[in-house]
Amino acid sequence: MSAAASGSAARSAAPVPRSLLDDSRQITRAIELIKLGARLQMLQAETALPYERLLRLYKEVAGRSPSKGQLPFSTDWFLSWQPNIHASLFMNIYGYLLKTSPLDDVDAIAKAWQLYAAEVGTQDVEPLLSITRAWRLVRFIDAGMLAMTRCTRCGGHFVNNANEIEHSFVCGLCQPPARAGKGRRAGTIH
Numbered sequence: 565m566s567a568a569a570s571g572s573a574a575r576s577a578a579p580v581p582r583s584l585l586d587d588s589r590q591i592t593r594a595i596e597l598i599k600l601g602a603r604l605q606m607l608q609a610e611t612a613l614p615y616e617r618l619l620r621l622y623k624e625v626a627g628r629s630p631s632k633g634q635l636p637f638s639t640d641w642f643l644s645w646q647p648n649i650h651a652s653l654f655m656n657i658y659g660y661l662l663k664t665s666p667l668d669d670v671d672a673i674a675k676a677w678q679l680y681a682a683e684v685g686t687q688d689v690e691p692l693l694s695i696t697r698a699w700r701l702v703r704f705i706d707a708g709m710l711a712m713t714r715c716t717r718c719g720g721h722f723v724n725n726a727n728e729i730e731h732s733f734v735c736g737l738c739q740p741p742a743r744a745g746k747g748r749r750a751g752t753i754h
């Protein structure tokens with residue numbers, strides 16, 4: 565009896581879910597993101613579920629504890645050669661989905677990431693961009709820290725510094741770094 569009483573006291577301190585249906589949507593979204601390999605920080609930012617609940621859910625779905633520590637990602641990662649090609653491919657798919665489907669932002673990120681992973685898979689390339697990095701990328705662009713720039717040679721749109729000068733930009737596919745020419749390494753996109 566006293567255990568039940570303290571249980572309800574603890575519950576009243578937690579945020580109240582808006583509705584049962586909303587609660588179940590949040591859980592479904594969290595499970596999907598965990599299956600795609602999302603870090604706990606992404607789940608915390610993109611669902612309204614309490615931390616303890618996310619932690620339990622993560623352990624149950626992933627079968628292990630989430631990795632600890634801060635997200636190490638800075639904008640620099642997205643600008644190096646191969647990561648930039650992967651990030652740009654993802655952003656193009658994501659932008660297309662946002663324009664053509666009624667998906668929520670997070671669901672569009674998840675769907676775009678799955679399509680991106682499938683696309684590089686057809687070229688026998690591992691997805692360099694994790695779902696958490698993809699999410700960070702979208703937020704960096706939302707915040708104006710990164711932008712999409714059109715390549716003056718191929719016309720494709722690539723992730724870039726927000727202040728990159730558009731009329732002289734050439735992408736990493738049209739102009740790979742010198743080291744890239746020395747033998748085609750497996751697992752790179754050309």
Ligand SMILES: [Zn+2]
Nearest residue numbers: 715718735738
């Ligand atoms: Zn190009």
